[in-house]
Amino acid sequence: MEAYDVLNSILVNLFNDILNIEEKALITEEFKGISVTDMHIIEAIGVMEQRTMSKIAKSLNVTMGTLTIGVNGLVKKGYVERNRSQKDRRIVYASLTVKGKSAYVHHMRFHKDMINSVINDVTEEEAEILTRTLKKLEDFFKKLKD
Template identity: 70%
Template structure:
């Protein structure tokens, strides 16, 4: 098998499996009431300062309407708190509850384990080449309309 066939096979398999793999790893008994999409909203909110809904929607690349539906579900399930701005009531902020922070940490640990597994036997130079390769792949995806 040449390099094209090898890379194509690996990438196709990864893309086909990634949602299933992530769902199995992230949606455990503790977090069975949310989806992978919910987990990505939680990740986008983060654990720092509350974030505006517009900032979150831009970071996820979704409309405000789509985000609002997702946030509504997470508020009902106890993962997210939503508050209006004190100075400008039109601005809505989202932050995580303790339950949301636990989900965030769970997702963060999954990614740390994944990156640790990928890089554990790589030299610094190999890790840099891998990073450049993934950046090129990301650039390719951003060029697609």
């Protein structure tokens, strides 16, 4: 039962720490006006091309209403811009402004540093085991979400 208790403690602490540490790491002086939730919307919009609001909502597993509220705030703060499709005015696209792209890069740097801190000191075999184990955890959460 010791392994169960250790894993339970690690997972509970990790979930709490990731949320708290991510907030402290991401919301710097430059990005003090936005929340971690805002950063996750920015991440979901991405830097490659404008995405439809419906695709962004689906990727975040939130309603269109919830996403609209978040995007409205990011538009006001200058991180996101919205445009209607010229072919179908019902379709709304969101894309990042220069300021939004800067926030995106900042967020991705945090994730890169987090992952590198884990994989830098493990063997390839350990990395494969960790990946398989975390995939099982991800699958568990996906089943609960659906």
